[in-house]
Amino acid sequence: MSVREFAERGADLELVGIQKRFPGFTAIEDLDLVIPAGSFFALLGPSGCGKTTTLRLVAGLEEPTRGRILIGGKDVTDTKSHERPVNTVFQSYALFPHMTIIENVAFGLKRRRIADPVGKAHEALRLVELDHLAQRKPQQLSGGQQQRVALARAIVNRPALLLLDEPLGALDLKLRRQMQLELKGIQEEVGLTFLHVTHDQEEAMTMADTVAVMNKGAIEQMGAPAELYDLPRTAFVANFLGQSNLFTGEVVGTTGAAVTIDAGGTRIVVPTARAQRHQGEVTVGVRPEKVALHAEAPTATADRNVLGPGRVIDASFSGVSTQYIVDVPGVGAVLVFAQNIGVGPVAGVGAEVWVSWEVEHGFGLEDDPGESGRFPADDSTTAIAVQRREALVSELEEH
Secondary structure, eight states, X not given: OOOOOOOSSOOOEEEEEEEEEETTEEEXXXXXXXXXXXXXXXXXXXXXXXXXXXXXXXXXXXXXXXXXXXXXXXXXXXXXXXXXSEEEEESSOOXXXXXXXXXXXXHHHHHTTOSSHHHHHHHHHHHTTOXXXXXXXXXXXXXXXXXXXXXXXXXXXXXXXXXXXSTTTTSOHHHHHHHHHHHHHXXXXXXXXXXEEESOHHHHHHHOSEEEEEETTEEEEXXXXXXXXXXXXXXXXXXXXXXXXXXXXXXXEEOSSEEEEEETTEEEXXXXXXXXXXXXXXXXXXXXXXXXXXXXXXXXXXXXXXXXXXXXXXXXXXXXXXXXXXXXXXXXXXXXXXXXXXXXXXXXXXXXXXXXXXXXXXXXXXOOOTTSOSOOOOOOXXXXXXXXXXXXXXXXXXX
């Protein structure tokens, strides 16, 4: 039986042709993924997309139906969970209530007979700034402090790979944001490889070097947070990672610099380099914070898209910005986030307005709109449940 090594640095993770089937549906289909050593990697997606199943496969809590899992170049597909150089931090802290904090953190080291377990436990607690509470019991700590203890208990083992399964979900908003920054700082200091599973878009973008957006058992798009946000490739990514205005229309002009579509009688231009498709019916988009609201028709220029006139049908104050929904004839509802830098709203409900944005801020998707025209991202748990039920019925009919 192999024994887990006490790692001094992170290791790379490689998933090769991973498939995971459960009775009635396939949770993951042909997944290939490489996570470099020492990186902070986030799997982001809605409930049921396969992200937690992926994490459980890496941890050894599930067995793949097909494919291989390699950590640090070593195939661990058939290796038992406790023999893998992996530790997991769950949303539920799972601390031993009868033990002190230092005993909780040193527990794993003592079981593995690592030298100086108490000293290493104090070092881990200092890293999460809780060594002064080492003699307290878990119930004497706040939720955020307990989460830090759970993190220290995982880090003290120096796993080659640290798995984070929605670790901040039980914390309040302010504490969660604080812990996001602290987690990132700790990861950079200890140099371990972090695989973070979450459905929280802001959390993924705040902490991760690389984000993979999952949908129905497959990775829709992967890259740096800024890249995914500024240049989504599919409607699912555009709507799951933040919000987007999407417009569908026929391409009526293409040059080396720009693609022009006709959306309900309105011309919309996107840079050719930022468009995935350049002919036929396509979907293009722009983020709401890139869109400006005008009380009068702005001067049309080659580097700016202008839609309108339209009517404000909703205005919602949210603190840092006011969110407007503008109904533009032939185009539909356009969402605008206007930063609150002046006094009072730019426009009230019912006002006639125009919207505009710089051409360079637009993007074109690779989705085939088909016959549906505008379409929402299929990111709801209900839709996924329907998909699973249909797959189950289909499989039963085959047999």
